[in-house]
Amino acid sequence: MKILIVYAHPEPRSLNAALRDVATKALTAQGHDVQVSDLYAEGWKSQVDRADFPSLATEERLVATAASKKDFEAGTLTEDVRVEIEKLLWADALILQFPLWWFSMPAILKGWVDRVFAYGFAYGVGEHSDRRWGDRYGEGTLAGKRAMLIVTAGGWEEHYGPRGINGPIDDLLFPINHGILYYPGYEVLPPFVIYRADRFDECKFEPVAERLRERMQSLFSIPPIPYRPQNAGDYLIPSMQLRSELGEENASGFSLHLDRDNERRSLAGPGRNGTQNSG
Ligand code: FAD
Numbered sequence: 001m002k003i004l005i006v007y008a009h010p011e012p013r014s015l016n017a018a019l020r021d022v023a024t025k026a027l028t029a030q031g032h033d034v035q036v037s038d039l040y041a042e043g044w045k046s047q048v049d050r051a052d053f054p055s056l057a058t059e060e061r062l063v064a065t066a067a068s069k070k071d072f073e074a075g076t077l078t079e080d081v082r083v084e085i086e087k088l089l090w091a092d093a094l095i096l097q098f099p100l101w102w103f104s105m106p107a108i109l110k111g112w113v114d115r116v117f118a119y120g121f122a123y124g125v126g127e128h129s130d131r132r133w134g135d136r137y138g139e140g141t142l143a144g145k146r147a148m149l150i151v152t153a154g155g156w157e158e159h160y161g162p163r164g165i166n167g168p169i170d171d172l173l174f175p176i177n178h179g180i181l182y183y184p185g186y187e188v189l190p191p192f193v194i195y196r197a198d199r200f201d202e203c204k205f206e207p208v209a210e211r212l213r214e215r216m217q218s219l220f221s222i223p224p225i226p227y228r229p230q231n232a233g234d235y236l237i238p239s240m241q242l243r244s245e246l247g248e249e250n251a252s253g254f255s256l257h258l259d260r261d262n263e264r265r266s267l268a269g270p271g272r273n274g275t276q277n278s279g
Contacts, residue, residue: 015152046115078235085116088142089136096109103172125141131237133238152193181205188225189225226262234259
């Protein structure tokens with residue numbers, strides 16, 4: 001299988017770099033092909049601006065969505081973006097790896113998403129009518145592929161627990177997992193999170209490296225997070241509200257978009273979001 005790691009850390013001797021190497025070696029040892037987009041090393045341009053849209057006339061007002069659509073369809077997006085799009089189409093699995101900075105990804109990685117997830121490629125895909133709201137949330141260009149996060153955090157695991165002051169880690173990562181990865185179709189795997197990363201030393205490293213090797217072993221078999229697909233009947237169109245009879249009573253927020261029944265089915269055997277892409 002083919003795996004793309006999009007990696008965002010400015011220091012080649014960092015903990016993140018060491019963990020990236022562990023993941024890469026583990027995947028390569030299993031016979032997979034691995035490519036790494038090392039955003040800092042490559043000097044990735046993170047901001048969206050006029051320079052991204054070669055066919056935009058000088059006097060024309062920049063509307064980023066419209067310009068993205070036009071240049072994506074014409075194949076005229078800038079070469080750095082086209083190369084990353086080709087890598088995404090090539091890869092069976094995508095890994096985003098980064099240190100948690102202000103409860104999210106470093107700006108350079110967000111800028112990679114902003115520029116590479118073009119209109120017509122990652123959004124604005126599929127039939128948009130009173131029956132379907134486009135191909136997104138489980139459907140879309142990247143459907144059938146898997147994605148996951150490898151994240152280091154300075155905070156304690158308890159601080160990211162269900163009652164922790166930082167908020168639950170699954171909620172903090174929801175905009176990335178659901179909004180960025182599930183949106184264009186990826187099956188999203190549970191994240192691999194390393195807590196108290198600033199306190200790391202040699203004796204803490206090896207057990208974490210071993211857990212990471214194990215996660216790389218199960219990249220194509222572990223059940224994904226059971227997000228609800230948009231177009232399978234769980235949501236009303238056009239309001240895109242979850243049907244009132246679904247979700248646990250009085251539940252609200254991000255967890256509503258998890259299909260717990262489907263999760264139970266997929267743990268018991270192949271299911272809607274289950275193991276169809278294992279291999
Ligand atoms: P490094 O600094 O490279 O290393 C961390 C430790 O691991 C060091 O002690 C180092 O000696 C050791 N180490 C490195 N490599 C190895 C190796 N190969 N073997 C053994 N030990 C090794 N944290 C949060 O929880 N929430 C936040 O919102 C948050 N926001 C932040 C915002 C900013 C701008 C910054 C700079 C930090 C923030 N942090 C936050 C902390 C951040 O998440 C951690 O600093 C980061 O995850 C640590 O990863 P690193 O790769 O940078 O570690």
